[in-house]
Structures are given as structure tokens and as C-alpha cells.
Amino acid sequence: MDSMCELLGMECNVPTDIVFSFSGLALRGGARGPHSDGWGLALYEGRAVRTFLEPAAAADSKLAAYIRGYPIKTLLAIAHVRKKTRGPISLANTHPFVRELWGRHFVFAHNGTVRGVKRHPTGRFRPIGTTDSEHAFCALLHRIDEAFPRGYPEDPSRLWRALGRAARDIGVDGTFNFLLGDGTHLFARCATKLCYIVRKAPFRRATLADDDLTVDFAEVTTPRDRVAVIATAPLTRDETWTIGRPGEMWVFRRGRLAATIAA
Amino acid sequence: MDSMCELLGMECNVPTDIVFSFSGLALRGGARGPHSDGWGLALYEGRAVRTFLEPAAAADSKLAAYIRGYPIKTLLAIAHVRKKTRGPISLANTHPFVRELWGRHFVFAHNGTVRGVKRHPTGRFRPIGTTDSEHAFCALLHRIDEAFPRGYPEDPSRLWRALGRAARDIGVDGTFNFLLGDGTHLFARCATKLCYIVRKAPFRRATLADDDLTVDFAEVTTPRDRVAVIATAPLTRDETWTIGRPGEMWVFRRGRLAATIAA
Numbered sequence: 001m002d003s004m005c006e007l008l009g010m011e012c013n014v015p016t017d018i019v020f021s022f023s024g025l026a027l028r029g030g031a032r033g034p035h036s037d038g039w040g041l042a043l044y045e046g047r048a049v050r051t052f053l054e055p056a057a058a059a060d061s062k063l064a065a066y067i068r069g070y071p072i073k074t075l076l077a078i079a080h081v082r083k084k085t086r087g088p089i090s091l092a093n094t095h096p097f098v099r100e101l102w103g104r105h106f107v108f109a110h111n112g113t114v115r116g117v118k119r120h121p122t123g124r125f126r127p128i129g130t131t132d133s134e135h136a137f138c139a140l141l142h143r144i145d146e147a148f149p150r151g152y153p154e155d156p157s158r159l160w161r162a163l164g165r166a167a168r169d170i171g172v173d174g175t176f177n178f179l180l181g182d183g184t185h186l187f188a189r190c191a192t193k194l195c196y197i198v199r200k201a202p203f204r205r206a207t208l209a210d211d212d213l214t215v216d217f218a219e220v221t222t223p224r225d226r227v228a229v230i231a232t233a234p235l236t237r238d239e240t241w242t243i244g245r246p247g248e249m250w251v252f253r254r255g256r257l258a259a260t261i262a263a
Numbered sequence: 264m265d266s267m268c269e270l271l272g273m274e275c276n277v278p279t280d281i282v283f284s285f286s287g288l289a290l291r292g293g294a295r296g297p298h299s300d301g302w303g304l305a306l307y308e309g310r311a312v313r314t315f316l317e318p319a320a321a322a323d324s325k326l327a328a329y330i331r332g333y334p335i336k337t338l339l340a341i342a343h344v345r346k347k348t349r350g351p352i353s354l355a356n357t358h359p360f361v362r363e364l365w366g367r368h369f370v371f372a373h374n375g376t377v378r379g380v381k382r383h384p385t386g387r388f389r390p391i392g393t394t395d396s397e398h399a400f401c402a403l404l405h406r407i408d409e410a411f412p413r414g415y416p417e418d419p420s421r422l423w424r425a426l427g428r429a430a431r432d433i434g435v436d437g438t439f440n441f442l443l444g445d446g447t448h449l450f451a452r453c454a455t456k457l458c459y460i461v462r463k464a465p466f467r468r469a470t471l472a473d474d475d476l477t478v479d480f481a482e483v484t485t486p487r488d489r490v491a492v493i494a495t496a497p498l499t500r501d502e503t504w505t506i507g508r509p510g511e512m513w514v515f516r517r518g519r520l521a522a523t524i525a526a
Contacts, residue, residue, distance in 0.1 A: 048355035048391050050316045055308075066329045092311035099363060103389035124387055126366035128311050 005095070005111040007194070008079040009179040009230035011186035013255040016227050017071030018043070018079070020215045022064075024208040024235040025081055038094040040109070041067060044076040047104035047183040053094045076186055078179045080109035092129030096179075097137050099125055101144075102151045104183045108137035111232055112175025112191055120170050136176065140166050156185070157259065163187055164249050164261030179230060186252040188230045190244025196230040197241045198255065206236040226255025268358070268374040270457070271342040272442040272493040274449035276518035279490050280334030281306070281342070283478045285327075287471040287498040288344055301357040303372070304330060307339040310367035310446040316357045339449055341442045343372035355392030359442075360400050362388055364407075365414045367446045371400035374495055375438025375454055383433050399439065403429050419448070420522065423514050426450055427524030430512055442493060449515040451493045453507025459493040460504045461518065469499040489518025 008025045010018050022041065038055040054063050080095035096109040110133035122138035123145065143166035144159065153159050159182075167176060167189050177194050180187040188194060199206075201224070203217035221227075230250070234241040244250070247263025271288045273281050285304065301318040317326050343358035358372040373396035385401035386408065406429035407422065416422050422445075430439060430452050440457050443450040451457055462469075464487070466480035484490075493513070497504040507513070510526025 045318075045354035048353070050354055051314070053313045062333050063329065066325065070325050090311070091308035091313055098361075100389065100391060103391050105391060126363060128363060128366055128368060 005109075006081040006232045007109055007111050007177065007179050007230070008077075008232075008235070009181070009186050009188055009252075010074075010077045010227065011181075011230075011252040011255060012075050012225070012227045014222070014225050015073035015075055016225070017073050018077045019068055019071045020206075020208075020213070021229055021231070021235055022079055023068055023213060024210055025079055025231070038082040038089055039064065039080060040094050040096050041079040042077065042096045042098065042107040042109075042181070043072055043074040044105070044107075044181060044183055045074065049098060049105040049107050049181070049183070051096060051098055051107070053091060055089050055091050055094050076181050076183065078107050078109050078181050078186070080111075090129060093131045093134070095133060097134050099137070099141055101141055102148075104152070105181075106137075106141060107181040108133075108140070109179050110136060111177040111193075114171060114174035114176055116173045117170065132174070136170050136178075137180075139170050140180070143169075160185075160187070160249075160251050160259055160261055167249055168247065168263070177232070184253065185258070186228070186230065187249055188244075188252065189249040191246055193232055194230065194244040195232075195234055195241040196228060196244075196250060196252075196257070197234075197236075197239055198257065199227045199229065199239075200225065200255070205238070207238050209233075209235055209237045228252045228255050228257065268372075269344045269495045270372055270374050270440065270442050270493070271340075271495075271498070272444075272449050272451055272515075273337075273340045273490065274444075274493075274515040274518060275338050275488070275490045277485070277488050278336035278338055279488070280336050281340045282331055282334045283469075283471075283476070284492055284494070284498055285342055286331055286476060287473055288342055288494070301345040301352055302327065302343060303357050303359050304342040305340065305359045305361065305370040305372075305444070306335050306337040307368070307370075307444060307446055308337065312361060312368040312370050312444070312446070314359060314361055314370070316354060318352050318354050318357050339444050339446065341370050341372050341444050341449070343374075343442075353392060356394045356397070358396060360397050362400070362404055364404055365411075367415070368444075369400075369404060370444040371396075371403070372442050373399060374440040374456075377434060377437035377439055379436045380433065395437070399433050399441075400443075402433050403443070406433075423448075423450070423512075423522055423524055427512050431510065431526065440495070447516065448521070449491070449493065450512055451507075451515065452512040454509055456495055457493065457507040458495075458497055458504040459491060459507075459513060459515075459520070460497075460499075460502055461520065462490045462492065462502075463488065463518070468501070470501050472496075472498055472500045491515045491518050491520065
């Protein structure tokens, strides 16, 4: 296991709870992994999100235990467990970060360090904390806000490409692995490490890589369900994950890989 | 007890947990009161906030139980229990609402109905849900953003007065009781009903109005502590609350009433 942050995203065509995957991530938040400087989980309901943030270890967190014990179903979720790289431990520096743009919540979590990020303007989006990650998020939003002054583009593929270009520019001198949600899509960019799996029929059993917890997805799904799960490293030991290539950005929608934006 | 929403704010000079007052509010969220359409709690840490939102009754909420059982200390908190007046029940319509402005979180909760609010522009702040409350919040932020293009004013009393004027204009045709936090101040505007108390030495016992729960604040405080609590109606039956007058806005800072902006 490496010493950076762990990302987890889920994007589905039917409301799904993230407990199984979050349990795997939370175990890395102190008990099994070195990720002990805070964690966060953002769950969408339509264009709005609610976020659970804790600037403390996830593995012994009562809030994390509450979430594991009380599943909330969602079509789109982003989670993060942090190993501090830059900036002090505080609520303001805890991922995922949230901003409103175009009447919807955008949510962002990052793994890595973005050198030189301060030279990218953030316009009306002002960082609250001191992380390079939040600055990069604000710079991304500023770029698409400038690119689409009339709001969310009718052809969403224009947004995908604009985000891909902005991510390339902002991440050029850094390690810019991120997950970005807009309530409709999950954008997942790989700089150094990111992988995904789409679970669909026929569903099988899966076992967490860091624990003996097993779920038989056939028992908790219907044949039409599609669930994309994106993570820093494979969360299960008995499924085949697709490994990202440096610089490419995946776009997930309705539990499918809708596009891969090239590096 | 009336049929509208309940507001609760707390602003202190030392980190304080809101469990006692929140318990009183949560009891009105279904078990004792008619407020059963969602609740939310926002807790500041510096200029950043974390928010617990649930579009369901507070009294039987596991999340509310978690918060009652696991106190988080803060200098500034805003809570809301909702009885639906306009807009469907959804996460996007659940108070408190949050936006970033000037590199800090602003938090807003409202009690009442603001007629004609749609005529007030919101600029770059776009509502995500369908409530008049969120629109009014966006309009308030737009007003102060326009008034202070260089950011948070050095003399904060300029901000207090600008907010007072904006609140008067936006609330002119409606019932605009609200709590607004900026990470430094708690602004509390009374249109029809709002009251406050400042707890300070010598601390005494207090008993919830809706329950037999009693706290002896002398046991949980130091002589220098000051805690302002603002609520729709008095939360305790054995303390003297100050009742607001229509149109006035209180400004709390460091556990003191710093100013009253006249109607």
C-alpha cells in the first residue's frame, strides 16, 4: 500500500449503497493503511449532495461506523481518505470539496500533489483551506465557468472535453489523480494510479482486498443494475479491475463508461 | 407550538457542543412538534463548515441520534427543522444551505415564506432546489458580493449594515426570519418570531421546554464562557429569553450581541 490518499467513486443506473466499498476504504483509514489524517464522503441526491467530513481517522470514526451501519442509496458518490501531503489537518482541508455552479453541486477529491497550482486563476471560486487540491478544484471550475458562460452545455460531451483540457493544463506539473462529480457524471482522471470496475449481470461474489468481508452482489441487485466503482487501487481481490493510463480521464454515466478523454 | 419551521443558532467565545439545544430542537422534529419534513445542522470550524442534512424526521433519525451521542464542539452552529411550506421534500430543499463567498462558507436557514422572492436577482449564486428560502439566500449573497467587490470588508460593521438593508428589501413582502453565519458572525433576523439568550457566568441549571432534560451549565463551563443561543421559540422553560421585534437583525460575535440592526 502506498503513502498517498485513497479515492473511491461510485456511479450507477439505480440507487445503490456504497457501504461495501466504503468499508474497504475506511479500513485503510488508520487500521490497515497509513491514511489517518481525515476522510470524507459525498452522496448525491439529484443535483444536490450531502457530505460527511471528519478531520480524523476513518477506521475508528463513529461517523464512519454510522455510515457503514446505515446505508444511504445514491446514484453518485465520492469518498476520500487522506494522508496529509500539504496543508495542516483541518475541516477546511478535508476532501471532498464542494461548490455550486450552474445550480448544481460539483464535488471533488484528489490524490497527489499539484505543483505550481497557484499560478492557475480560480476566478470567483475562492479556496477556503490551504491545500493545492482545493485550489486545483477551484481552477477547474473557473475554467468551465469561463468556457460555458450560459451554463451547463446542452451537449455534455463539450463539458467532458473542456474538463479534460483543463485537467491536463492544471495537472501538467503534478500528480493530478482526481474524482469529480457534477450530479450527472463522474469524471475520473488518472495521473499515476486509478482503476475501475463496472459490476453488472451476471453478478458474482466479491471479497475486500483488505479484509475478509464478502458480498454476493447477485443477492442485492437486479439484472439491469450497473454499478461503476473507481478507486486508487483495486478494492477487491477476486474481480478484474481496469487500470488507468497516465493522463486519461474516464467519464461515467448511468453505470457505464461513457467516454475516455485521451491524455 | 406553531406549524412553521424551527431555527436554532449558537455562537460562542469558546468551543461548545450544541447537543442540549439540538436535543430540544430534534424533539420538535416529529415526536413532539409537527416539524417532520427534514432537518439540518451546520457546524463551523474556522471559515469552513460541515453540514449534516436529512430529508426525514429528526426525532427518529439515526443521524440525529449520532449527533446527540457524539458532541462536536464549535464556535458557531446553525440548525433547522423543517415543516414543508413550499417545494417538495428533498435533499436540495433541506436547510441549512451553504455557499462559498470570499473564501469562507456562508450558511443560511430560514423560517417563513418570502413572497415575490424570484424578482430578486441571485447573480452567480444559483439555487439548486426549489425553495423560496434558498433563492432568498442566493439573493442576499449576491447583494453583499456586489456591495463588496474586493471581498470581506475590513470594517465588518459595513457588512452588518449591508446585510440588514438586503434583508429588509428581500423580506419586505414575506416572513423572513433567518439565521446566517459567515464563520465569524451569526446574523439573526426576526420577522415574526425569534428569541435569544446569552448564557454566561454565573451559570445555572436549565430545563428543556419540550422534555424533562436538564443541564447544569455550571458543571460544563468555565467562568469566562459566553454562549449565545438563538431560536424560533424559547427552548428552555426556566431561563429568560429576549424576544425579537419585527424587522430587526441581531449580530452575534464571540458570544455577545455585537449590534442590533434596526428594521
